[in-house]
Amino acid sequence: MTEYVIRFLVGGAVVSAFAMLGDVLRPKRFAGLFGAAPSVALATLGIAIYQHGQAYAASQSLSMMAGTVALAVYSIVVCQLLIRARMRALSATLLSIVVWSAAAFGLWSLAGGPG
Template sequence: MTEYLIRFVVGGVVVSAFAMLGDVLRPKSFAGLFGAAPSVALATLGIAIYQHGVDYAVLQSHAMMAGALALAIYSVVVCQLLIRARLRALPATLLTLVVWLAVAVGLLKLAGGAT
C-alpha cells in the first residue's frame, strides 16, 4: 500500500513538472509529449532503484525503451494500414498488436533480457 502511495505522490509531482515544461514549450503539441508517460516511468524507476537497486532499474529501463520503440513501430504500421489499406481502426489496431508484441519481445531478446 505504501508503494502505491509513493508512486501516486511522486508521479503526481513529476506529472505536474512535465506539464509545466510542456506549457512553456512551443508548439503546444509538445505538452502531450511531456504528459503522464515520462513522469510515471521516472517514478517507477525511482522506486525500482530504492527497492531493488540500480541493476534492476537498468533492466526496467531497457524494457521501457524496447516498449517505446515497439510502440513507435506499431504506430507507423497502424497508420499505414489505416491510410493505404483503408482498414477500420479496430481491425488495424488489433492486427498490429501482433507486430508490437513481436518487436518488443525481439528487442528484449536482442538486449539479453528475459521475457
C-alpha cells in the first residue's frame, strides 16, 4: 500500500512540474506531452532505483525506450493507412496493432528481454 501512495505523490509532483514547464513553453500543444509520459516514466524509474537498484531501473528504461519507438512506428503506420490507403480508423488501428506488437516485442528482445 505504501508503494502506491509514494507513486501517487511522486507521480503527481512530477506531473505538476512538467505541466508547469509545458505551460511556459511554446506552442501550447506541448503542455500535454510534457504532462504525461515523461513524468510517469521518471516517477516509475525513481521508485525502481530506490526499491530494486540501478541495474533493474536501467533495464526498465530500455524497455520504455523500445516501447516509445514501437509507438512511433505504430503511429506512422496508422497515419499512412488512413491517408494513403484511405482505410477506416478502426481497420487501420486494428491492423497496425500487429505492426506495433512486432516492433515492441522485437525491440524488447533486442534490449534484453524479460530480465
